[in-house]
Amino acid sequence: MKPKIRFQRSNFVVANIDRALTFYHDVLGFDVVFIKDSAKDSYSYDVFEIAKSNAMRFAVLGTPEQANVMALTEVPDAKPITAKPRRSAIILEILEIDRVVGQAKALGLTVYPEDKLITKDGREGREIGIVDFDGNLVVIYLITKAAS
DSSP states (O other): OOOSOOOOOEEEEESOHHHHHHHHTTTTOOEEEEEEEOOTTOHHHHHTTOOTTSOOEEEEEEOSSSTTOEEEEEOTTOOOOOOSSOOOEEEEEOSSHHHHHHHHHHTTOEEOOOEEEEOTTSOEEEEEEEEOTTSOEEEEEEEEEOOO
């Protein structure tokens, strides 16, 4: 039986897919499943309220464990998100958290100070927010201690 709800993927609008992939692929480690030009009648024009004069590209990203988990929609004239409070984020468990933080800083991305994570079931870990080139928030975490 098909589940009532199946999460397909998240999507971030970016101004330049190639630049965005230096973070999402090269640093975070997402696999690039495919990149294609968006159709002129793509529903994305309507729901993201993008002028149809913009040529868009679309990249789908995955991991070995999760196919098609993330997408990037390229809108060349998209301005970085600056509104506060931030309205959305993706949350990723990252094993090589120090490498990711170092590489994100080397790209010039905003990296928030690390905080201690305590989950609802008592596990402990580290969490760090990173803002991509387009103002999208990615929170990474690593569990370092099992629940007592």
